[in-house]
Amino acid sequence: MNLEATLEQLFGHLVSGNRTAAFTLVNELYDSGIPAETVSRELFWPALDMVHNLHRNDQLTMLAHNYATRLLRMMVDQAQARYTQKARRNRSVCLFCGPNEPEELAGQLIADLCEADGYTVKFAGGGVANDEILAEVGQCVPDVLLMFASSNRDAPNIRLLIDTIREVAACPSMQIVVGGGIFNRAPGLAEEIGADMSASSPSDLLDKLVSHKDVRSAKARIVKNRSRAAA
Secondary structure, three states: OOHHHHHHHHHHHHHHOOHHHHHHHHHHHHHOOOOHHHHHHHHHHHHHHHHHHHHHOOOOOHHHHHHHHHHHHHHHHHHHOOOOOOOOOOOEEEEEEOOOHHHHHHHHHHHHHHHHOOOEEEEEEOOOOHHHHHHHHHHHOOOEEEEEOOOOOHHHHHHHHHHHHHHHOOOOOOEEEEEOHHHHHOOOHHHHOOOOEEEOOHHHHHHHHHHOOOHHHHHHHHHHHHHHHHO
16 A cells, blocks of 8 residues: 555545545455554544644635544444454553544544454543543543543643542552644653653554553552552
8 A cells, every 4th residue: 555645545535525435445445455453543543633733724624624524434433343353451441532523533543443452442532521530530440541632722631630630549550641633742741741651643552552561560569669658
């Protein structure tokens, strides 16, 4: 697959609302033997990123933006049914995102890929208040709390949530991961607001979650040692 040429072709179909051409292109990729996971990571994700960035910079009309995001949502839904489900990892992820359409779609794409990679995933989308997230985390005790955000205005709210989680010592062994446009545009922001890790793409996220598979036990040991020291 010539990624650059195929992405350019798909992007043109998306922003023009050409549903038939877009689905024909993607189905031809599937028929050629390219896994749906690869199509999602290497085409759908960068196409969505292009749509969002161009629209944010007033370089794409609302009409083109809506054509593209609606088409991509249908494609992401159909791709998920084609994913190969890997063996369960016995690790759970709670995923939240910003309230806008591109963020919701990006969150869905990430949730689907994580689930296919063996994680148990809960995806609530956007618009969920911090107190509800905190209560859910306390009840579910996930291994990973993943928050995806592309807008600058989302960062302060995520910082506040992380600060609260740290202050009340909710799920001390839980890994807090952030991702999305704002964290890609501002290097070091993830660490500044107290996240354990940031990821720039679904592939980056899955690679890092695997490489940090022992973070839960490591953080638990740190908390245990701190408790002993305080005693």
